[in-house]
Amino acid sequence: MNSQVSLSASRRLKRRYRAEKRFKAYCIGALLLALAFLVLFFSDMIRQGHSAFVQTEIQAEVTYNKDTVKFTQESVDEDIAPLISRAVFRAIPRRVENNPGLMGTTQTVWLVANSDVDQYRKGHNDRLGSQDLATLKRLQANGDVAYGFNDGLFFSGDSKIPSNAGLWSAFVGTFYVMLVVLAISFPIGVATAIYLEEFAPDNRFTQAIEININNLAAVPSILFGLLGLAIFINFFGVPRSSAMAGGLTLSLMTLPVIIISTRAALRAVPQSIRQGAQAVGASRWQAVRDHVLPLSLPGILTGTIIGVAQAMGETAPLLLIGMIAYIPEAPTSMTDAATVLPAQIFTWAGMPERAYVSLTAAAILVLLSMLILLNATAVVLRNRFERRW
Amino acid sequence: MDTSQTLLLFFGGLVPMAAVAFVLGRRKALVADSRGQRLHSLPAQYGVYVATWMALPAIAIGVVAAGAALLGLRVPPAPLVLSFALLGAAVACVLALRRVEPSLRARNAIERFVYWSLFIASLISIFTTFGIILSILFEALKFFDKVSVWEFVTGTQWSPVATFRPGQEAADSQFGSVPLFAGTFMITGIAMLVAIPVGVLSAVYMSEYASYRVRTIAKPLLEILAGIPTVVYGFFAAITISPLVVEVASVFGLHASYTNALAPGLVMGIMIIPFISSLSDDVINSIPDSLREGAYALGATQSETIKQIVLPAAFPGIMAASLLGISRALGETMIVVMAAGLRPNLTWNPLEDMTTVTVRIVDGLTGDQSFDSPETLAAFALGLVLFGVTLTLNLISIIVIRKFRQSYE
Numbered sequence: 001m002n003s004q005v006s007l008s009a010s011r012r013l014k015r016r017y018r019a020e021k022r023f024k025a026y027c028i029g030a031l032l033l034a035l036a037f038l039v040l041f042f043s044d045m046i047r048q049g050h051s052a053f054v055q056t057e058i059q060a061e062v063t064y065n066k067d068t069v070k071f072t073q074e075s076v077d078e079d080i081a082p083l084i085s086r087a088v089f090r091a092i093p094r095r096v097e098n099n100p101g102l103m104g105t106t107q108t109v110w111l112v113a114n115s116d117v118d119q120y121r122k123g124h125n126d127r128l129g130s131q132d133l134a135t136l137k138r139l140q141a142n143g144d145v146a147y148g149f150n151d152g153l154f155f156s157g158d159s160k161i162p163s164n165a166g167l168w169s170a171f172v173g174t175f176y177v178m179l180v181v182l183a184i185s186f187p188i189g190v191a192t193a194i195y196l197e198e199f200a201p202d203n204r205f206t207q208a209i210e211i212n213i214n215n216l217a218a219v220p221s222i223l224f225g226l227l228g229l230a231i232f233i234n235f236f237g238v239p240r241s242s243a244m245a246g247g248l249t250l251s252l253m254t255l256p257v258i259i260i261s262t263r264a265a266l267r268a269v270p271q272s273i274r275q276g277a278q279a280v281g282a283s284r285w286q287a288v289r290d291h292v293l294p295l296s297l298p299g300i301l302t303g304t305i306i307g308v309a310q311a312m313g314e315t316a317p318l319l320l321i322g323m324i325a326y327i328p329e330a331p332t333s334m335t336d337a338a339t340v341l342p343a344q345i346f347t348w349a350g351m352p353e354r355a356y357v358s359l360t361a362a363a364i365l366v367l368l369s370m371l372i373l374l375n376a377t378a379v380v381l382r383n384r385f386e387r388r389w
Numbered sequence: 390m391d392t393s394q395t396l397l398l399f400f401g402g403l404v405p406m407a408a409v410a411f412v413l414g415r416r417k418a419l420v421a422d423s424r425g426q427r428l429h430s431l432p433a434q435y436g437v438y439v440a441t442w443m444a445l446p447a448i449a450i451g452v453v454a455a456g457a458a459l460l461g462l463r464v465p466p467a468p469l470v471l472s473f474a475l476l477g478a479a480v481a482c483v484l485a486l487r488r489v490e491p492s493l494r495a496r497n498a499i500e501r502f503v504y505w506s507l508f509i510a511s512l513i514s515i516f517t518t519f520g521i522i523l524s525i526l527f528e529a530l531k532f533f534d535k536v537s538v539w540e541f542v543t544g545t546q547w548s549p550v551a552t553f554r555p556g557q558e559a560a561d562s563q564f565g566s567v568p569l570f571a572g573t574f575m576i577t578g579i580a581m582l583v584a585i586p587v588g589v590l591s592a593v594y595m596s597e598y599a600s601y602r603v604r605t606i607a608k609p610l611l612e613i614l615a616g617i618p619t620v621v622y623g624f625f626a627a628i629t630i631s632p633l634v635v636e637v638a639s640v641f642g643l644h645a646s647y648t649n650a651l652a653p654g655l656v657m658g659i660m661i662i663p664f665i666s667s668l669s670d671d672v673i674n675s676i677p678d679s680l681r682e683g684a685y686a687l688g689a690t691q692s693e694t695i696k697q698i699v700l701p702a703a704f705p706g707i708m709a710a711s712l713l714g715i716s717r718a719l720g721e722t723m724i725v726v727m728a729a730g731l732r733p734n735l736t737w738n739p740l741e742d743m744t745t746v747t748v749r750i751v752d753g754l755t756g757d758q759s760f761d762s763p764e765t766l767a768a769f770a771l772g773l774v775l776f777g778v779t780l781t782l783n784l785i786s787i788i789v790i791r792k793f794r795q796s797y798e
Contacts (some may be wrong), residue, residue, distance in 0.1 A: 019692060023692035024594075024598060024691075030589075031607060035607070035611075045621075187510075192510050199504055199508075215780065219783070220717075221720070222750060223521050226750075230523075231520050252520075259514070285504075346727070349624050349627065360624055367618065372613075
């Protein structure tokens with residue numbers, strides 16, 4: 001009898017231990033699954049995007065004379081011309097204008113190939129004709145075809161010609177938009193946080209503001225786009241698709257992020273600091289300005305950088321205020337039509353040509369590295385300067 | 390004179406004047422000080438006092454003029470406003486300067502000014518909420534003038550006929566939003582099926598099992614998932630996951646559309662994992678150890694403790710986290726715009742293409758239709774419903790989390 005009990009007890013115990021192991025395995029499995037998604041995602045983006053950082057170039061003789069400046073296709077051999085990017089030909093008149101000495105000469109230079117050739121060399125053969133293919137093979141045998149760094153990806157604006165399309169105008173647009181976001185959401189966000197944390201009486205109205213801020217942080221971003229459209233553009237008359245309109249809209253989205261993190265940073269400063277300042281005669285505002293704010297500055301800056309990084313990746317509200325326009329030239333003021341990096345990614349993702357897929361993935365890699373850089377800065381800032389009390 | 394020029398002149402005039410006012414105010418205080426009179430505040434505070442009083446009327450005049458122009462009452466000529474504002478500033482400066490004397494409580498005045506400035510700044514977030522509500526409400530009401538609420542809520546056909554000219558009526562348009570909400574809930578449901586189990590279980594692992602080192606590495610890695618922009622997820626869903634779903638479905642002999650609802654749902658789930666896991670992690674960490682120790686003392690294993698003590702205690706918090714996740718999935722736009730379909734489709738099959746509320750909002754507002762066309766207005770009506778639903782979910786979870794924090798503090 002006794003041994004029976006202990007037998008069933010030990011069996012039960014074994015079962016319970018098995019359940020224990022199983023449950024732990026589920027938990028580890030869940031975490032590993034999430035991390036596997038991360039690995040899959042990054043390897044997929046790198047696989048798709050890495051090839052767009054280089055592009056095919058062809059070495060050929062370019063003749064500059066009166067005819068070829070007008071009929072630019074004739075400046076190179078007629079069998080090579082179909083392999084060269086249209087953007088190269090388009091640039092010839094300007095090149096001669098800038099350097100009149102070229103007129104009447106023939107130069108051997110590396111020219112950017114068009115996207116059909118480029119895609120063929122990168123293993124996505126689809127649209128290259130047999131004659132062009134033969135020319136390409138011949139050039140390849142002579143060593144006249146090579147990969148060069150695709151500096152156009154960083155330094156030229158958007159284009160309908162894939163081999164000429166770049167992110168420059170999106171960089172400039174992003175810079176302007178972020179400038180507006182910082183100029184508006186940082187001061188207002190910090191001021192709101194100081195009010196709520198240091199000055200506000202604990203009453204219903206203050207609680208309403210707090211709940212309202214928490215709710216704003218979770219309102220779908222597209223609704224901020226509706227606000228931007230109806231209020232900033234239709235009511236205040238801010239120009240559509242301008243960096244100003246985008247920046248104002250994104251500021252309102254960034255505001256709650258900055259408020260919440262600034263409040264946490266202010267709360268981390270111990271009461272004794274405030275009491276010490278007030279004990280030697282400082283007013284409330286003086287204590288905050290001279291003691292609490294400097295001590296919480298690393299935390300505030302960290303939160304601000306994270307908020308800006310979030311705003312930098314936001315697209316949905318910008319679609320509604322027209323920031324998906326085709327912008328080949330970088331904007332020169334806050335009220336010019338502009339585009340930003342994520343909007344450029346969206347536009348390229350919708351392009352039908354195969355070449356834009358890898359361009360999109362490359363743009364994504366650029367955007368992600370910028371965001372990772374920003375967030376890493378925030379983490380370093382926090383780890384180096386944050387004081388623990 | 391355009392706006393930026395006016396602003397430039399305005400501040401270009403005001404800033405030097407404020408500097409002068411500061412110097413004058415401080416000098417008057419210093420002179421009194423050197424005569425041996427006892428000052429109530431620091432000399433610089435008298436300077437700030439005068440500068441602030443000088444700037445306020447000018448800014449007020451500027452704001453009133455801008456408001457009048459915006460509301461369309463009257464557009465005052467910019468030079469007139471400028472000269473009035475700067476003149477007002479000068480007068481106010483003289484008046485404030487005359488009030489400066491040793492007994493003036495400049496510091497208290499600054500304190501009050503700072504308080505009210507901070508208070509006004511904190512109102513901006515309230516204005517934002519009202520701005521969202523107002524901007525949606527007016528257009529949505531115009532829409533409900535044309536289409537009855539009942540038809541909008543219960544209709545199963547969404548087929549707007551495009552109108553390009555203002556005033557042109559589209560008689561055959563139908564605005565039944567049920568298929569849009571079906572698509573939204575389908576995709577949200579799929580996302581939650583991924584995000585809740587994975588998010589909660591990995592939170593349990595990180596807070597209950599993992600060593601400190603694993604925690605410090607795994608947590609930031611998970612946070613990266615939350616930091617990836619949604620447009621990037623959308624591209625990932627459309628280019629990689631959708632074809633994968635189609636391929637896997639055809640292995641099982643099923644037909645899947647390239648804009649199926651499954652792919653955006655899955656990717657959205659991945660995106661939401663870190664929201665749920667980090668909130669659940671906080672919640673589980675705030676459960677006091679005494680509860681766990683009590684369970685261990687009764688002979689429970691670790692998993693039994695987690696399943697029977699920790700998770701039930703953390704349930705309100707985990708539920709609040711899930712509600713926030715649902716609210717985020719309902720309002721998510723880029724993933725569905727890029728990977729889900731445009732065709733309103735009432736179906737139970739996630740392999741078919743479905744469209745969502747947010748897709749139709751973007752579609753209605755990015756086209757070349759006139760602003761008062763029913764389809765454009767319908768976007769605002771959909772936005773109103775979206776706002777209402779997410780607001781409810783957010784408020785419930787915010788209040789639950791607040792209550793939960795208080796109960797264990």
